[in-house]
Amino acid sequence: MDYRKCAQDIYDKLGGRENLVSAAHCATRLRLVTVDNSKIDLKGLEDTEGVKGVFQSNGQLQLIIGTGTVNKVYDEFLSISGMTAATKDEVKAAAAAKQNILQRMVKALGDVFVPILPAIVASGLLMGILEGLSNAIPGLTESGTYTIFHMFSNAAFVFLPILVAVSAARVFGGNIFLGAVMGMIMIHSDLVNAWNVASMTAAGQTIPTADVWFGLFDIQLTGYQGHVIPVIIAVWLMCQIEKWLHKHVPEMIDLFVTPLTTVCVTGYLTLTIFGPIFSTLETWVLNGVQVLITIPFGIGAALMGIVYPLTVVCGIHHMYNVIEAGMLSSGLNTWMPIASAANFAQGAACLAVALKTRNRKFKSLALPSALSGFLGITEPAIFGVNLRFVTPLIAGMVGAAAGSVVAYIFGIGATAYGVTGLFGFLTTTGYTVPYLIELVVTFVVAFAVCWVLYREKEEETEQEPKEAQPEQPAVTCVPGVVYAPLSGTVIPMEEIPDPTFAAGVLGMGCGIVPDGSEVVAPFDGTISTAAGTGHAIGISSPDGMELLIHVGIDTVSLDGKGFQLLCAEGDTVKAGQTLMRFDPDVITKAGLSTTTAVMVTNAEDYETVQLVKTGAVRPLEQLLEAKVQCPV
Incomplete structure (x- = not known):
C-alpha cells in the first residue's frame, strides 16, 4: 500500500x-x-x-x-x-x-457508562455462569464456594452507585474520591436499602423519615441502590460546586474548605431535593420502557428493534445503558435481547452483501464487518456497508423486529448489559434455547430480505483494472534541457515583476504567468530545497544543473497559506511528477503576482541559458536550454 x-x-x-x-x-x-x-x-x-x-x-x-x-x-x-x-x-x-446540548448530554452518559462496562460485564457473566451451574448441579447453592462466587457476581450491582459516581466525577472534571463519597452517601447503611422498601411496605412496616429544610417537609430515609440518574445528577452538581470553590476560596484554606463544603452542600441537596425528584423520574422512564416492551403481540419490542440501529447511527445508543442498569437493579435485563437482535440482524444483512457483491473491495470490507456484528459490535457493518447502501440497513431493521418479537414471546432476559450477539449466551443461561431461536430467526429474516432486495448498482461493481496512465506525457530528459514545470504564458526574465529575478541576480531563466495550480518536476532529479512556506522548490539534475521554481512574487509573506508541498528535501523525483499545488486566488487576493520564476541558479557553469519557448506553454514542453561552456 x-x-x-x-x-x-x-x-x-x-x-x-x-x-x-x-x-x-x-x-x-x-x-x-x-x-x-x-x-x-x-x-x-x-x-x-x-x-x-x-x-x-x-x-x-x-x-x-x-x-x-x-x-x-x-x-x-x-x-x-x-x-x-x-x-x-x-x-x-x-x-x-x-454538538448541541442534547447530543452532549447523551455523550456524557456514554462517557460515564463505557468505562465501567468491564465491571458490569464480569459480574453479569459470572452471574449467568453460576445460574447455569446451579441448574445443572442440584445443591450447589448450599456450598461455601457458591456463596463466595455469588458475592463476586453481584458486587458491581450492589455498589453500582459508587462506580457510577467515580466515573461521572472523572467525566465532569471533579475529584473522583469526592465522587466516590457521594456514591457512598447515597447507599449508606443508615438508609433503608431501596430493594427492601417494597417488602417492608407490604409487611406494614414504616419507612423512617426525616424533616428537612427546618421542618418544611419530610423525606423518606431510603437509599438509591439500583438508581443511576440521581447519582449522575448529584455528581454533576458536586463538580460544579467544587470548581466554583476552587476558584474563589483562598489557596491557604482551599484544602479544608472546598471538600467539606462540597460534600455537605451536595449531599444535603441530593438527599432532600434532587435525589427524590430524579429517582421518581427514572422510575417513570423505566416503567414506561417496560410497558412499551410488553405491548401485546410484541409490537413495542419490534418497534424498539427497528429504532435501535438508527440510534447507533446518531451516536446516542449509550443512553440505553441507563435503562439496562435500572432493569438489572430490579431483576432481569429485558432490553438486552432487543439490542442483540438489532446487532445480529445488521451483521446478517452485511453478510448477504459480502456474499452477493462482485466488488472485491466491498467483499473484503463486508465479511469481517458482518462477523463483528455477530459478536455485538455493529459500527463497521452499519457505517462501512449497510448505511452506505441503505437496503442492507433496512433489511437489518426488519430482521431486528422479527427477533425482538421472539424475545417478547419467550420473555428472554439477561444478567448483564454491554454483551450482545453470540456472547449473549453467557448472560442468558436460563434462556439458552429461546435465545438461540431468537438469533436464528433474526439471521434468517435479515439475510433473506437483504439477499432479495439488494441490487448492486453498476458503479458499485468492480471494473476491470485499467493500465495506469501517467499524470503527464512521458519525456526523455536531455542534459541541459529544462521542461516547463507548469502551464501558462512564458515571459522573458526581464519582465518578471521583481527586480531581483529580472536582473538575473538569482540566475538566468524566465517567468511563467500560470493558468493552472500545479507544479511538476521539470526533469529527473533530486529536491535540493523545499521552502517551509511551500512557495519555492529547488531541484538538481544528474548532470549538475541547479533550478529554482519560485511561485509568485513575495509569496513568502503568505506564510504557506494557499500552498501545498508534495515533496521534501532529498526526494528523488521524475519529470512530470507533481511537486506542489497552489491556489492562485489566495495569491491574487493578497495583492500579489502569481508570476512564477524558473531560474537556473548556477548559470555561471554554462556558456548560455536560452529561452526556447515563448507564449502559451504546457507542462513538460521544452522551456530552457543550457549549453555547457566550451573548454579553453
Missing part, C-alpha cells in the same frame, strides 16, 4: 486545509473533525484505496483503515496537511464543541 498516496487522496477529498480542525488516530481509524461536512467528498473517500469504511459519529469523521496501517497513513496525512498531531481526547473535545 502506498501510504502517502492514500493520505493524499484522503486530504484531497476533505475540502482543503481550512476545513480541517483536528486529526488523530486510534488502533484502526483515522479520526477527523471538520468545519463543514458538506464540503467533504464522502463518496470519493469511500472509494479511496486503503479506506475500508467511512462514517460520521459524535461530531467526528472516522475512516476505517486498519491496524498497523492507520498510523503510517496518519503520519503522511500530517505531513501533507501541515497539521500537528492531536490526541483522541483533543479530537473528542473538538467534536463535542460542535
Whole structure:
C-alpha cells in the first residue's frame, strides 16, 4: 500500500486545509473533525484505496483503515496537511464543541457508562455462569464456594452507585474520591436499602423519615441502590460546586474548605431535593420502557428493534445503558435481547452483501464487518456497508423486529448489559434455547430480505483494472534541457515583476504567468530545497544543473497559506511528477503576482541559458536550454 498516496487522496477529498480542525488516530481509524461536512467528498473517500469504511459519529469523521496501517497513513496525512498531531481526547473535545446540548448530554452518559462496562460485564457473566451451574448441579447453592462466587457476581450491582459516581466525577472534571463519597452517601447503611422498601411496605412496616429544610417537609430515609440518574445528577452538581470553590476560596484554606463544603452542600441537596425528584423520574422512564416492551403481540419490542440501529447511527445508543442498569437493579435485563437482535440482524444483512457483491473491495470490507456484528459490535457493518447502501440497513431493521418479537414471546432476559450477539449466551443461561431461536430467526429474516432486495448498482461493481496512465506525457530528459514545470504564458526574465529575478541576480531563466495550480518536476532529479512556506522548490539534475521554481512574487509573506508541498528535501523525483499545488486566488487576493520564476541558479557553469519557448506553454514542453561552456 502506498501510504502517502492514500493520505493524499484522503486530504484531497476533505475540502482543503481550512476545513480541517483536528486529526488523530486510534488502533484502526483515522479520526477527523471538520468545519463543514458538506464540503467533504464522502463518496470519493469511500472509494479511496486503503479506506475500508467511512462514517460520521459524535461530531467526528472516522475512516476505517486498519491496524498497523492507520498510523503510517496518519503520519503522511500530517505531513501533507501541515497539521500537528492531536490526541483522541483533543479530537473528542473538538467534536463535542460542535454538538448541541442534547447530543452532549447523551455523550456524557456514554462517557460515564463505557468505562465501567468491564465491571458490569464480569459480574453479569459470572452471574449467568453460576445460574447455569446451579441448574445443572442440584445443591450447589448450599456450598461455601457458591456463596463466595455469588458475592463476586453481584458486587458491581450492589455498589453500582459508587462506580457510577467515580466515573461521572472523572467525566465532569471533579475529584473522583469526592465522587466516590457521594456514591457512598447515597447507599449508606443508615438508609433503608431501596430493594427492601417494597417488602417492608407490604409487611406494614414504616419507612423512617426525616424533616428537612427546618421542618418544611419530610423525606423518606431510603437509599438509591439500583438508581443511576440521581447519582449522575448529584455528581454533576458536586463538580460544579467544587470548581466554583476552587476558584474563589483562598489557596491557604482551599484544602479544608472546598471538600467539606462540597460534600455537605451536595449531599444535603441530593438527599432532600434532587435525589427524590430524579429517582421518581427514572422510575417513570423505566416503567414506561417496560410497558412499551410488553405491548401485546410484541409490537413495542419490534418497534424498539427497528429504532435501535438508527440510534447507533446518531451516536446516542449509550443512553440505553441507563435503562439496562435500572432493569438489572430490579431483576432481569429485558432490553438486552432487543439490542442483540438489532446487532445480529445488521451483521446478517452485511453478510448477504459480502456474499452477493462482485466488488472485491466491498467483499473484503463486508465479511469481517458482518462477523463483528455477530459478536455485538455493529459500527463497521452499519457505517462501512449497510448505511452506505441503505437496503442492507433496512433489511437489518426488519430482521431486528422479527427477533425482538421472539424475545417478547419467550420473555428472554439477561444478567448483564454491554454483551450482545453470540456472547449473549453467557448472560442468558436460563434462556439458552429461546435465545438461540431468537438469533436464528433474526439471521434468517435479515439475510433473506437483504439477499432479495439488494441490487448492486453498476458503479458499485468492480471494473476491470485499467493500465495506469501517467499524470503527464512521458519525456526523455536531455542534459541541459529544462521542461516547463507548469502551464501558462512564458515571459522573458526581464519582465518578471521583481527586480531581483529580472536582473538575473538569482540566475538566468524566465517567468511563467500560470493558468493552472500545479507544479511538476521539470526533469529527473533530486529536491535540493523545499521552502517551509511551500512557495519555492529547488531541484538538481544528474548532470549538475541547479533550478529554482519560485511561485509568485513575495509569496513568502503568505506564510504557506494557499500552498501545498508534495515533496521534501532529498526526494528523488521524475519529470512530470507533481511537486506542489497552489491556489492562485489566495495569491491574487493578497495583492500579489502569481508570476512564477524558473531560474537556473548556477548559470555561471554554462556558456548560455536560452529561452526556447515563448507564449502559451504546457507542462513538460521544452522551456530552457543550457549549453555547457566550451573548454579553453
